[in-house]
Amino acid sequence: MVRAQNDLYMVVNNNGAEVNAGGDNTLAALATGELTLGELQRCAINILDFMMQTQVFKRGEMPRAGIIRLAADPACDEACPGAIKIAEQSRLRYDEELVLSVERTAVYDVLVSVHANGAPLAQTACNLLLNEQFVATIQTNGTLGREIVQKLCRIELQSGKYRVGFDFIKPGLVVDWLELRLVND
Structure with missing residues (x-):
């Protein structure tokens, strides 16, 4: 090309x-x-x-998107056994029940791997939610089943637990994994 x-x-x-x-x-x-x-x-x-x-x-230039700050869900502390502890770089396969455990307040880059079985002109999207709060919109065209990686945003997580959820706006998007990378600025 x-x-x-x-x-x-x-x-x-x-x-x-x-x-x-x-x-x-x-x-x-x-x-x-x-x-x-x-x-x-x-x-x-x-x-x-x-x-x-x-x-x-x-x-003209618009202000850059800031860091999204999220609070942990205190109700989840006892109600969410089996939460996955977040390390400096955590790549997590997505399934229906995904709960994250953050030990200390930190800033993370959020990445996802997604695919859509549709043709390249098809469009699909979903929203990433943490504790039912909007974090980012994931959108892609049809990838014919090929996985693509997207860097979504930068978030600050307080210590505690977070339920991961997705709100599928248009059908066809499959989330393969979610990754949080600790930002060391």
């Missing part, structure tokens, strides 16, 4: 470049010489030229 200058097809979702959401081989191609830095710079120029013509660019 780089040589064909199909640049806009290379754009990924928010935070997608950090987790290689498109699953591309750009870094490997650069290392082997199959791709040059100049070719990537040309793509960046094309993408930026396009973006500078859009309304969102003309609107």
Whole structure:
């Protein structure tokens, strides 16, 4: 796609470049010489030229999304046996009952792996909830069953327990796992 200058097809979702959401081989191609830095710079120029013509660019800079702060559920302390203790990096397979246990207040990046069996033009979405409070919307097009990773947001969790839930807005989205990564800023 780089040589064909199909640049806009290379754009990924928010935070997608950090987790290689498109699953591309750009870094490997650069290392082997199959791709040059100049070719990537040309793509960046094309993408930026396009973006500078859009309304969102003309609107100006908006404030960045802040850290979402959530309180633990005190009722869950005794009613939630088997809660999973969160480490510096915890990747959790999703099932119907998922309860997290946080030992100390900390900030985490939230990542998910999802797939949708629909065709690429299909769209699906769901909301991630902690203790029935909205955290983020997960959305994707049909992936033909291929898993994709999305970085959703940054949250601050107080010590205590949290029930994980999903509100499926449009059918078809499957959550494979949820990951919390401790932020060491």
